[in-house]
Amino acid sequence: MRRSARDTEDSARIITRRALFMGGSMAAVVAVLGARMRYMQVDQADQFRMLAERNRVSIRLIPPARGQIFDRNGKLIAGNEQNYRVVITREDAGDVNEVLHRLAGVIPLTPDDIERTLAEVKRRSPFVPIIVADRLQWDDLSKVALNTPSLPGVTPEVGLSRTYPLDTDFAHVVGYVGPVSESDLAKLEDPDPLLQIPKFQIGKIGVETWMEASLRGKAGNTRIEVNAVGRVMRELERIEGDAGQDIRLTIDADVQNFMQARLGQESAAAVAMDVQNGDILAIVSAPSFDPNLFVRGISYKDYEALTGNDHRPLANKAVQGAYPPGSTFKMVTALAALEAGVITPETTVSCPGHYEMGGRRFHCWKRGGHGGVSLERSLAESCDVYYYDIAQRVGIDKIAEMGRRLGLGMRHDLPMSAITEGVMPDKAWKQERYSQDWRIGDTINASIGQGYVLTSPLQLAVMTARVASGRAVVPRLVRSIGGEELAVPDAPPLGLDAAQLRAVRGGMFAVINSQRGTGYSTRIADDTLVMAGKSGTSQVRNISAAERARGVISNEDLPWERRDHALFVGYAPYDNPRVAVSVVVEHGGGGSSVAGPIVRDILLRALTGGMPPLTAYPTNQRNRIETQLKELKLRQPSPDTDTKSRA
Template identity: 65%
Template sequence: MKRSPKDTATSARRIGRRALVVGGLQAGVVGMLGWRMRQMQVEQADQFRLLAEENRINMRLIAPARGLIYDRNGRILAENAQNYRIVIVREDAGDVDQTIAKLKQLIYLDEGELERALREMERRSPFVPVTLSDQRAWDDIATVAVNAPALPGITPDVGLTRNYPLGPDFAHVVGYVGPVSDYDLEKNPDPDPLLQIPKFQIGKTGVEAKQEHRLRGEAGSKRIEVNAAGRVMRELGRDEGIPGADLQLTVDQGLQNFVQARLELGLSASAVVMNPQNGDLLAIGSAPSFDPNKFVRGISSADYGELTGNKYRPLANKAVQGAYPPGSTFKMMVTMAALEAGEIRPDETIWCGGYTKLGRRRFHCWKRGGHGHVNLKESLQQSCDVYYYELAQRVGIDRIAETARKFGFGQHFDLPMSAVSSGVMPDKNWKMESYGQSWRVGDSLNAAIGQGYVLATPLQLAVMCARLSTGTAIEPRLIKSVDGVETEIRGGEPLGFDQANLDLVRGGMYAVSNTLRGTGYRSRIDVDGKLMAGKSGTSQVRSVVVRNEDVPWEERDHALFVCYAPYEAPEVAVGVVVEHGGGGSSAAAPVARDILLYALHGGLPPLESYPSSQRQMIKELHDKLPLRREMAGPERSRA
């Protein structure tokens, strides 16, 4: 059918309008595309250039160099050693199993170490590097580097690991570092990003743990270029960050080595050596010890089990953690309390017939037949228990406790060491709060001879002796300087006791070591100008009195000795505890004397310092001591 001219015209108009609409829409779309292209290429060019750069360049943290630790003379105690390792980034590796299989064809991988790394990868974010193997030889690192294109996500790396060149000598003082654990991360809800670095080491015990904030430093960073497959192509730049602070301790390496060697001759013992003039801790020994280097990269189960199963407790720092009945070393405190209260005169005598009777109970003196009439000086010289039973009843526990606390008993000393104990200095309120019971006179008699509830650490015994020798409230100090800046010496003010009373107690301690009837006479120093004042102590660990030779080691009495020298001008104070050693005068006094002499002489003392009858024995002892003949190098600086 032929269309009319009118229909044709109408159809043409419709097509034209549609064409205009379609053309307009097309023009609009093209215009929008052009505008968007201009916006992306011109106005947002910098933003997209940055996004593209971030896809090509990665940022990674660099662990800072951990601060070094020195002794008082600049000898290195804790240093950083290079550690070549191989790390993997899971998100860059693709098929992890396949990539590791390729790596195993090139170098040997320990299966146990590999299993630990795979478990760690499962716990970590895919972008966090994980160490596959560390402590590698340079040849292994070079092999991995050459084959890097075939090993996506795997990178050879060099870092620093902690090393303790003096091994067990400072294990209980410096402590050790170890890899960051899940427990470490859980302790801090907002952990330092450094803790995510593979095998990053933090302080676990001792100074390493307590001074972590100073030793750690601040993280650095590096920029690396990666290709589309995530392989590292090159390093573009790095910022090494800020290394940790260097610490100088007050301890002396040579003296510490001698103390450890001397203590190791026994089964289980501890000692603290202190400068009574400024509070510097010159040595802190605890035996047996252990090698802290085994903990740095994670100790094996076998080695750890051997340490924890040892009944002599090598992991415990007995010098500051061990709390023992102080025995007769506490008698100076009772004497000072009685003198200050006016309850006893120096020339007044008390009869010792071998025991004191309280109600139906007898409190015995260590000397079964008694000491007869003894005055203040003789009571310390011969360590008469009955004399102190009488003083305790006259003075009372509250005044004794008040005096003892001024000398350091029951006090917590703020030192950067693990689990520093406060010991126990009981009084009437303490017993009521602790046990809900009233204090009894019998409790005072036990406390008077350092038994019962009284507990003290070797550190507190050394502090007590130092304060007695100077009459000042000197505080123990372990950190000598931080990055060369000296730390504060604290507590040099007078204790507030009558000087005459202090002299009386010191005279009694002098008699202990330098008169024939003194309990420490056999361990005297036989050279003018270095004579010592001391006090022995023996603390029971069981209520039934039995000869030490007749019971197992762990049921024997503890042996204690405190001393200072020279008597006229104190330079060194020492506190020694020999666990289950028996008598203080026989087991602890010789150890304390040897340590004191070494500290005074700055090395092995001449044989002339000892009584002539003992010199051959001392020579043989010195010959068998496992002393370090080599010395660490001089102090080093980061500058």
């Protein structure tokens, strides 16, 4: 079929357009290539000439400065110090083994140092700098700098290393940093490239690890020119990273230091908490350790001394320790019974020194008994039989519910390691845990904080603050991040009857201020700082009937690990609560005689802003207290002392 002239004309026109489009596209590509060739051959001629002479450009990460940690008043807790070190890069060094042996002639390097570095070099990419030696003296760093022409791939550097100027005071709170391990990397799906840098330090425990994302910052990078033998010729470009964010804690470093000194070498823990907003003012586990040892590389001898100590200095007893609360739990049982309506503050229970139930006898701590006991007197004199009786009326489930309402049996969300939930048992818990029914004897034991009940010093401080304030105060440890203040958690009312709370607080007041109270010797003489509290002594061993018959062995006559735990909780001032404190002394003996005085001293230190005034103590105690406070003052840093002087 013949095509018409019109069809032929249209076809020619289409072909012409296509040819023009394709020709134009090819011309554009040629123009771009030409421009790029001119840029590379003319504008960058000098750079490529150097590369042609076997110079190379290397890109390296710049670790950011780690964020610093401060107390509530701006005192430095964790900072950074200059660290002189030497690194080697495999791709620039050539024969790494030979270079390391040359370096050993310049600065002290042991065969173990060389072997360790060689092993690290094999594990890392060829462009990653490996730290050969750090914490060098300036003289050694200068020697390396002078000898770099004969040490290809070796670079002297000035970096930053973590330091803890208040050493033992914040070891369990802030924790410490250490080199990234394989296990650290295995936990991350997409690890930060910074973590690939050998000996890069990250948080290992405490605030350092839980706030790692804020503290670490973001890496910068530098483009450097190295010649054929690996010597750095010049820095071509440098992009600084972003330093980590500074963190301010709620803790008062001076109160923290006093608390640490007051606990001394006891195996103990203490927590001081703001009753109104939940701020942790101090939180200590004793004995402590120096976190700087871990940053610098702890020796086997030092580590063995820590792990072999039966007082467990590495454990954070304040949040990890779970102890039977003993009689400090009696406020929980009392409030549960009051709310359930099975007793009133005036209800009395007869205490003959024991309680009979199911053919078993449960003893009061006072062998001869207390006689007729009301709520206030039951707390003041810590009558056990009163609580055995009312616990049977209210039942364990309501007691457990009240315990959880007051902050027990739950994990409080703080940036600290291994925080325990403790145990606030009920019928369902025992069935789930042991596949056993709850028994009457279990309720009796739980009513006085024994049996299955376990609490931490942190939880006891929260409980005390909630009883004192009547609100669900939530503990917090971080005050600001990067200069931005964090919101204070809401503290709604507990929903407890005001009169019932007053009755329990009145009993706690009588513990300290009634002459028959178990804590009378720990009273505060200053009327503006009057204290309320509760003592507790929790058994760690069973007392047999035969031992009761011949006389219970006193704590002083038992091996340390079989003695009772001493506990005490308190708050002050009684009529306007500001601070709540809990103290647990492992195997300390009596709560009133051992833990009570510590609680009083900490409250006075926190409330007065200085060393406890002698006028706050009863007159007959002042000579002894004065000597004790002088000894404690010697352990305190002077107000004008730079914190770095204690590093």
